[in-house]
Amino acid sequence: MANLNLTAKKKHSYDAIVIGSGASGGWAAKELCDRGLKTLVLERGRGVKHIVDYPTASKAPWEFEYRGSVSVKDQEPYGFSKFMRAETLHWRLKEDEQPVVYEKPFRWYRGYHEGGKSLLWARQTQRWSDFDFEGPARDGFAVDWPIRYEDMAPWYDHVEKFAGICGFNDDLPELPNSIVQPGFELNCVEKHFKQAIESQYKDGRRLISGRAAHLTDPQQIHFDQGRGRCMSQRMCNRGCNYGGYFSSNASTLPWAAKTGNMTLRPDAVVHSIIYDDKKEKATGVRIVDANTREMLEFYAKVIFVNGSAINSNAILLNSTSDRFPNGLGNDSGVLGKYIAWHNYRGRASGRHTGFKDKRTAGGNPSHAYIPRFRNLHAHEMDFLRGYATGIGGGRGKHRSSEGIGDSLRDNLLKQEWGDWHLSAWMMGETIPVEENHIRLHEELKDKYGIPQIVFSCDWTENDDKMVEDFKQQIGEMFERAGCVDISVDDSHAAPGSDIHEMGGVRMGKDPKSSMLNAHHQLHACKNVFVTDGACMTSTSTQNPTLTYMAFSARAANFAADELKKRNL
Numbered sequence: 001m002a003n004l005n006l007t008a009k010k011k012h013s014y015d016a017i018v019i020g021s022g023a024s025g026g027w028a029a030k031e032l033c034d035r036g037l038k039t040l041v042l043e044r045g046r047g048v049k050h051i052v053d054y055p056t057a058s059k060a061p062w063e064f065e066y067r068g069s070v071s072v073k074d075q076e077p078y079g080f081s082k083f084m085r086a087e088t089l090h091w092r093l094k095e096d097e098q099p100v101v102y103e104k105p106f107r108w109y110r111g112y113h114e115g116g117k118s119l120l121w122a123r124q125t126q127r128w129s130d131f132d133f134e135g136p137a138r139d140g141f142a143v144d145w146p147i148r149y150e151d152m153a154p155w156y157d158h159v160e161k162f163a164g165i166c167g168f169n170d171d172l173p174e175l176p177n178s179i180v181q182p183g184f185e186l187n188c189v190e191k192h193f194k195q196a197i198e199s200q201y202k203d204g205r206r207l208i209s210g211r212a213a214h215l216t217d218p219q220q221i222h223f224d225q226g227r228g229r230c231m232s233q234r235m236c237n238r239g240c241n242y243g244g245y246f247s248s249n250a251s252t253l254p255w256a257a258k259t260g261n262m263t264l265r266p267d268a269v270v271h272s273i274i275y276d277d278k279k280e281k282a283t284g285v286r287i288v289d290a291n292t293r294e295m296l297e298f299y300a301k302v303i304f305v306n307g308s309a310i311n312s313n314a315i316l317l318n319s320t321s322d323r324f325p326n327g328l329g330n331d332s333g334v335l336g337k338y339i340a341w342h343n344y345r346g347r348a349s350g351r352h353t354g355f356k357d358k359r360t361a362g363g364n365p366s367h368a369y370i371p372r373f374r375n376l377h378a379h380e381m382d383f384l385r386g387y388a389t390g391i392g393g394g395r396g397k398h399r400s401s402e403g404i405g406d407s408l409r410d411n412l413l414k415q416e417w418g419d420w421h422l423s424a425w426m427m428g429e430t431i432p433v434e435e436n437h438i439r440l441h442e443e444l445k446d447k448y449g450i451p452q453i454v455f456s457c458d459w460t461e462n463d464d465k466m467v468e469d470f471k472q473q474i475g476e477m478f479e480r481a482g483c484v485d486i487s488v489d490d491s492h493a494a495p496g497s498d499i500h501e502m503g504g505v506r507m508g509k510d511p512k513s514s515m516l517n518a519h520h521q522l523h524a525c526k527n528v529f530v531t532d533g534a535c536m537t538s539t540s541t542q543n544p545t546l547t548y549m550a551f552s553a554r555a556a557n558f559a560a561d562e563l564k565k566r567n568l
Contacts, residue, residue, distance in 0.1 A: 022116025
């Protein structure tokens, strides 16, 4: 029997385990496999193979039974949630998959399938700068990051070359230049808005084309991944048959598989990380098979936690032992606390009556972008940090539905070009506060026997002040650009609506106030690394996924080096 147990354990043993197959998990797997480490990737959702499992990719509206609408009957398993469309129904999570407790309103978007949210993201890829990494040290809110931009610059290069980023280098200190392929040009109304802003404001505010993870000039490294040029279909969230945008499914996971070093196990719901008190290190991961409900254990020398921010917190909280009764590595007591996100509450729209002789040809899967200009070089406002602004301009056709009979038919068939329009949305930095936290429910469990997650997160006065400033500023900018019918408001959306949950396992220099060191290792358990949104000490105003990917690549190579030195 002893030999049988040893054989079974050997069969379940790897050099490394990566929990999660999204953007950060995919990068960890790729780098570890490239370094020759036998790596097990655990994904709690179903398997999704590139191209094969994109059932609605490139489908025209008339190919759907209800032109993309979802029948009431088909909505029921998903809780009748908003914005449900047949084009993306295959990514939706059923209500009974993972019930949670919301003490306060919160919207939690999940991607439980191979590739995770890398199939659903907005693909915006602005680099962070030292204005972001030094933010907490400058104003004293949240702990200081243990790294700076110079630590990350070579890893941004590394990721951008492989993933493929389109855009322009804008030479802005708050937005370091990237390794880019040709970007998408602004249209005429966006160029007009850019000229109006940059000529009338002397505080350095700029409008640029947002950098995005789309291939506009694919190189050999991208052809080697089996990817091709972006066709600007703007159907990205269905999955892209061309591999025109970066996803784990199109890029890092198949690359890792080609090394022969990766094993990917879908339908593996992680229960906890196994800690050995005698060895003083983590030794493996305990999962529940989603189909059989069987609990299984897998073993490795190194474990990367990339389950997405909230789940990574929950996995560590549920990983208790004699040494860590309050969660793995939680000597500081901050695990699950200081949860933050991005503030998307502010929004605006306006109409421009000019440029009647122009219209767009082709689509732009990215958008225009105003980098942060508040509290950049000095603290000048009555709130901390700042916000970036997304801008989208366009012109569409409209038709009248007035009349009856022949006149109605004639009106419906008569389409005319309307005015140009501009829309804007803020992306504000929220300040991590201890009160905003998640924890595990003491009694309620999900169908896998795992404690339910309790959310207790809310807006702060700082967020409210930032929204008011955005509304005043964007309204004024629209006016100065000659827009009419301007609408500016606060959506009062619940926290989390932006899909950018961060924190809870934050990095820091001091083990007494943080969970992770400068290499993303748990201070108290060095062979466990966290490189997804959970590791974030602060949130910046830029979309975070590019930074998660760079974190993962850097940490995975560090782990491989440490294994080689026998330090782990």
